[in-house]
Amino acid sequence: MTHEINIHSVTLYRLRMALNAPFTTSFGTIAEKEFFVIEVQDEEGESGWGESVAFTSPWYNEETVKTNEHMLEDFLIPLLLEKTVRHPDEVSERFAPIRRNNMAKAALEGAVWDLYAKKQQLPLARALGGEKQEIEVGISLGIQKTVQDLLKQIDRYVQEGYKRIKVKIKPGWDVKVIREIRRHFPDTLLMADANSAYRLEDAEHLKALDEFNLMMIEQPLAHDDIVDHAKLQAQLETPICLDESIHSLEDAKKSIELGSCKMINVKIGRVGGLTEAKKIHDYCQVKNIPLWCGGMLEAGIGRAHNIALTTLSQFVLPGDTAASSRYWQKDIIEPEVTVHNGTIKVPDKPGIGYEVDRGQLEKYTVETKTYKQKL
Ligand SMILES: O=C(O)CCC(=O)C1=CC=C[C@@H](O)[C@@H]1C(=O)O
Numbered sequence: 001m002t003h004e005i006n007i008h009s010v011t012l013y014r015l016r017m018a019l020n021a022p023f024t025t026s027f028g029t030i031a032e033k034e035f036f037v038i039e040v041q042d043e044e045g046e047s048g049w050g051e052s053v054a055f056t057s058p059w060y061n062e063e064t065v066k067t068n069e070h071m072l073e074d075f076l077i078p079l080l081l082e083k084t085v086r087h088p089d090e091v092s093e094r095f096a097p098i099r100r101n102n103m104a105k106a107a108l109e110g111a112v113w114d115l116y117a118k119k120q121q122l123p124l125a126r127a128l129g130g131e132k133q134e135i136e137v138g139i140s141l142g143i144q145k146t147v148q149d150l151l152k153q154i155d156r157y158v159q160e161g162y163k164r165i166k167v168k169i170k171p172g173w174d175v176k177v178i179r180e181i182r183r184h185f186p187d188t189l190l191m192a193d194a195n196s197a198y199r200l201e202d203a204e205h206l207k208a209l210d211e212f213n214l215m216m217i218e219q220p221l222a223h224d225d226i227v228d229h230a231k232l233q234a235q236l237e238t239p240i241c242l243d244e245s246i247h248s249l250e251d252a253k254k255s256i257e258l259g260s261c262k263m264i265n266v267k268i269g270r271v272g273g274l275t276e277a278k279k280i281h282d283y284c285q286v287k288n289i290p291l292w293c294g295g296m297l298e299a300g301i302g303r304a305h306n307i308a309l310t311t312l313s314q315f316v317l318p319g320d321t322a323a324s325s326r327y328w329q330k331d332i333i334e335p336e337v338t339v340h341n342g343t344i345k346v347p348d349k350p351g352i353g354y355e356v357d358r359g360q361l362e363k364y365t366v367e368t369k370t371y372k373q374k375l
């Protein structure tokens with residue numbers, strides 16, 4: 001059953017949500033998240049929902065909430081409203097002339113994917129080609145004040161059954177901390193995210209991590225590097241996983257070709273949307289590169305998109321999609337995302353599979369703008 005998707009309006013909701021606990025990375029601490037939720041509506045009033053993962057400052061990549069607003073309002077929404085869409089894959093083609101700005105593109109494209117799946121009466125997971133009925137997830141812990149605090153956090157989430165623990169490392173908070181974690185948790189699936197805190201000259205130091213049987217070290221070197229990561233991977237036993245360096249299928253191809261990584265953390269916002277994420281998935285399936293779905297402290301709509309993507313078969317490693325309650329007092333979706341023994345049951349309702357709680361959305365919304373199709 002094919003439907004032309006005739007989008008009549010796009011609404012940008014700018015939300016502010018306080019995190020249950022501040023999240024500290026090597027770039028700083030986030031206690032409240034401001035971000036865009038996007039609703040696209042067709043001529044029958046059916047809605048599709050997307051969520052941008054851009055933060056208010058450009059520490060993770062070059063995008064911010066403000067650059068999102070400019071790109072969506074002045075370029076991407078007008079392009080989308082220009083003419084109907086037969087399939088969501090057309091959206092990224094239409095956006096191709098716009099350089100980068102992947103998080104803005106992904107948020108709008110994700111809303112179209114949700115609308116498309118609803119019109120096909122398909123769960124988004126199935127519309128993407130995913131077959132898993134449930135997904136295994138891990139937890140990502142920000143930098144804690146003390147090792148004791150970190151061990152308490154790890155113990156809590158291991159008890160809750162999360163399938164893997166991701167901790168942050170940086171110079172001065174790495175080998176000793178990982179050794180201490182391993183002393184308490186010798187067999188837990190454990191990985192470290194360095195967020196580009198090291199240089200190639202640190203290779204000798206990073207080799208010390210090889211004794212701890214880490215699943216991977218995520219993005220140890222520069223956010224835009226794949227050459228030095230290849231040189232570092234040649235010296236380490238521990239697999240390198242790339243996050244910030246991979247913005248597209250092209251980047252994934254080059255990184256795999258060079259041996260810059262043995263795994264990839266796929267984030268829908270970082271690569272420009274579900275269509276590109278699926279292309280990366282399909283290529284990594286052929287190249288037998290394990291994937292997992294990274295998190296960006298999303299609210300429920302973003303979490304729902306991550307769950308759908310994770311149902312694709314090459315997502316063989318637990319991702320960052322934890323329960324809504326890990327981050328939010330009250331999420332903007334109904335039901336909230338819940339995790340039972342490290343597992344999320346994939347919703348079988350059409351689209352993202354969760355209803356948007358419009359009352360809760362309104363409570364967190366600081367500004368709303370609607371753009372209508374020019375008749
Ligand atoms: O959303 C989550 O639960 C994990 C978030 C997370 O680990 C990250 C979000 C953004 C930047 C980093 O700090 C880190 C990552 O790089 O994966």
Ligand SMILES: [Mg+2]
Pocket residue numbers: 193195218219243244265294
């Ligand atoms: Mg990362």
